[in-house]
Amino acid sequence: MSDTQTLIENRPPSVAALFLERVAATPDAEAYRYPVPPASGQGPDDWKSLSWGEAAQRVYAIAAGLIELGVRPEERVALASSTRVEWILADLGIMCAGGATTTVYPQTNADESAFILSDSESRVLIAEDAAQLAKAVEKRGELPALIKVVVIDPAGVETNDWVMTLAELEQRGAAYLDEHPELIKERVGAITSDQLATLIYTSGTTGRPKGVRLPHDNWAYMAKAIAATGLISGEDVQYLWLPLAHVFGKVLTSGQIEVGHVTAVDGRVDKIIDNLPVVQPTYMAAVPRIFEKVYNGVAAKAREGGPAKYKIFQWAAEVAREYAKASQDNFRRTGTAAVPFGLAAKHKVADALVYSKLREAFGGRLRACVSGASALAPEIGYFFAGAGIHILEGYGLTETSAASFVNPGEAYRTGTVGKPLPGTEVRIAEDGEILLRGPGVMQGYHQQPEKTTEVLESDGWFHTGDIGELSPDGYLRITDRKKDLIKTSGGKYVAPAEVEGQFKAVCPYVSNILVHGADRNYCTALIALDEIAIVQWAKENGLEGKSYAEIVAAPQTVEMVDGYVRQLNEGLQRWQTIKKFRLLPRDLDVEHGEITPSLKLKRPVVEREYRHLIDEMYAGSREA
Structure with missing residues (x-):
């Protein structure tokens, strides 16, 4: 058996167990960095650090606090927050308590949040701030299983018998740990590999999202397998900004615990350009x-x-x-x-x-x-x-x-x-x-x-x-x-993502593009332009001061994009070529449900929303 196979096959039952091992091995090594914005709101952030030992203190206090609230093994604790260091500490706390994390995107509306909380039968909700709390308060009547909401950022939040702050949870947990010093070791030791660790709801393009059941063994395997690739080491500095409610962001926390490198955590996408020179990551x-x-x-x-x-x-x-x-x-x-x-x-x-x-x-x-x-x-x-x-x-x-x-x-x-x-x-x-x-x-x-x-x-x-x-x-x-492959009325197959990807490489102004053509006799495209790039272009082309919608409606903008479409078509098979296109009056976004929080296109939603533009492009053709 190879060393890699041995490493993977001899994995512990959970990432919670791996976390305890990591803390014991390198308690004083830096684990996490996170930004603290200046009190004035002006100037650069001050970056703070947590060692593995300091992170463990908070993780164990959260775990003990949840146990004291009555959370039992495999019971769900929902986490509705953007990417921040408290998300990771809370997730590890839930796992160390033997519970299971239900991840909720902070952008999720009140109806869908309530569905996820209800379907998962979540007992506790850890909410980022007053805005996330408000969604739970609005739907409280539909959530009989939810016994407590814990708020990370207490600004503007009134606590009561149903709402407490994360700081309060940690205080209660620390006091409970004083009385039961072996509690975390016992809970983590009792976790079995097939025990539920995470429930992630896929943002379905149609109907209600489905809860994907991921047991502890999934994450323990991922931690060992990622380490076995040799792509990361204990010397690395990772910059983590991806949504942790998404499986891609979440898996990055497992590999880090296995190798013990530093992770700088900040989910503010608008801060990426500012943060990169400060964090100086080795991988991202x-x-x-x-x-x-x-x-x-x-x-x-x-x-x-x-x-x-x-x-x-x-x-x-x-x-x-x-x-x-x-x-x-x-x-x-x-x-x-x-x-x-x-x-x-x-x-x-x-x-x-x-x-x-x-x-x-x-x-x-x-x-x-x-x-x-x-x-x-x-x-x-x-x-x-x-x-x-x-x-x-x-x-x-x-x-x-x-x-x-x-x-x-x-x-x-x-x-x-x-x-x-x-x-x-x-x-x-x-x-x-x-x-x-x-x-x-x-x-x-x-x-x-x-x-x-x-x-x-x-x-x-x-x-x-x-x-x-x-x-x-x-x-x-x-x-x-498989379901996105387009079959034209002429019987030819077109892979829309391939054509869309080629267009993004050709046209520097595109933000999103959707290629349409199923059961049609030619392909068309809906194109959304990148606002920053197109506003800059507009200044140089006589359209300064115009709104985004006015810029995309201008004949010179359509003509400019048409040039890129012709350039794209030169490299395509005849049946793949884009015969007509329409520029959208605004970019696609998560709020309108047109792209997922991980920025994937929701084709059925976009096609429904802009059906009139699609019909317009086929009006007068032989099939219309």
């Missing part, structure tokens, strides 16, 4: 939309600098892509990333002019980024790879505890999601669907056995709903969601 996980925004921002800035500067950027971007493709191809063939001398010389010049500044903006120490949740356009991936920002695409689902595949360090291949994590099996079904089996796969959907049997076979194979192909040496490439 993100969704493709972030890399697209950075790419578009850099391109827009270069354009602002005048034609000469923009020409240099375009040349450097092309060199980066050429360099990345050549080095990855050579690595695949020979095991070294060498490139031809002439290309290396051009790359050196481009590095001095463009890439070095980009790396500085990421903090200057970034070894790798992990990208997941949806596909990254390969042309954008190659650009960053050539600029020295290595984006390792990974793949997984809520139902597989997030990480099933990840690209191996130096041997990563842009456009693929890499190889399976140690211990995970994969096969491709006859229709191209990816099937997965392993210790990361869920137990099933909460209280929905019929939905579970639709996707989970009795021998453990999980049907992902994604279409993909495996290379002879085991790299997986995702081509599309």
Whole structure:
């Protein structure tokens, strides 16, 4: 048996047990950094630290406080908060109490929050602030199982017999621990690997979300398997901003506990650019939309600098892509990333002019980024790879505890999601669907056995709903969601995500794009533009002072986008080409339910909302 297999097979039953081991091994080492905004509201944040020992004090107090409230093993404690250090401490506290965390996105409205709290039969809600508390108060009559709400940020909150603050919970827990000093060790020692640890509700595109049941063993396996890839070490500094209510954010906390590195936690997306030079991370996980925004921002800035500067950027971007493709191809063939001398010389010049500044903006120490949740356009991936920002695409689902595949360090291949994590099996079904089996796969959907049997076979194979192909040496490439594949009325199949990704690499102003064409005789697109980038473009094209809606309605904007659509079409098969498009009057967003909190497109919602524009694009065609 290999060392990796031994590491994974001898895993403890829970991450709670791993946490106790980590605290005992390195109590004084730094565990978490978190920002404290200045009291005046002006100026930079002050970053504070918690050692593993200090984090444990708070985690154990939260756990004991929940036990004192009556939370029993596997009973649910809901967590409705943005990404912040208290989210991690509370989640670990819930697990150390033997309870199970129900994650709730802070953007979730009162109706859906109430459904999740009710369906999960959550006993306690840990709410971030007064706004999250208000949703529970509004729906209190529908939540008979909910005995207490604990509020993290007490500003504007009145406590009573139903509402308490996190500080109060910790105080009560610390006092309870004084009376029962062995409590946490006993609770954690009693956790079995098949005991429920987390209930994550998938943001379904239709109907109510389904609760995905993830037992303690899923997270213990993930912790060991991530460490076994060698992608992270105890010397790393991770910048964690992803929503922790999402499985991708949550899994990053497991790997950290196993290796013991520092994690800087701040979920404010508008602070990413400010935080990177301060945190100086060595690795960071993100969704493709972030890399697209950075790419578009850099391109827009270069354009602002005048034609000469923009020409240099375009040349450097092309060199980066050429360099990345050549080095990855050579690595695949020979095991070294060498490139031809002439290309290396051009790359050196481009590095001095463009890439070095980009790396500085990421903090200057970034070894790798992990990208997941949806596909990254390969042309954008190659650009960053050539600029020295290595984006390792990974793949997984809520139902597989997030990480099933990840690209191996130096041997990563842009456009693929890499190889399976140690211990995970994969096969491709006859229709191209990816099937997965392993210790990361869920137990099933909460209280929905019929939905579970639709996707989970009795021998453990999980049907992902994604279409993909495996290379002879085991790299997986995702081509599309099975249900998203478009079949035109001419019988041709189109993978919309592939076309959408190519357009994002071509057009620096796009924010979101939806390709439509199922049962139609040609493909069309709904396009939303990035507000910051398009407002800047508008200033230079006679549209200064206009609103976003006015800019996208202007003929010169439509003409500009049309040029990029024609450029896209040149690289597509005839049946994939976009014959018509419409610009949307506003960008898609989470609040309108058009994209998920992890920034995935909800196609049915967008198509319903803009049905009139879709119908307009097919009006007068032979099928209309």
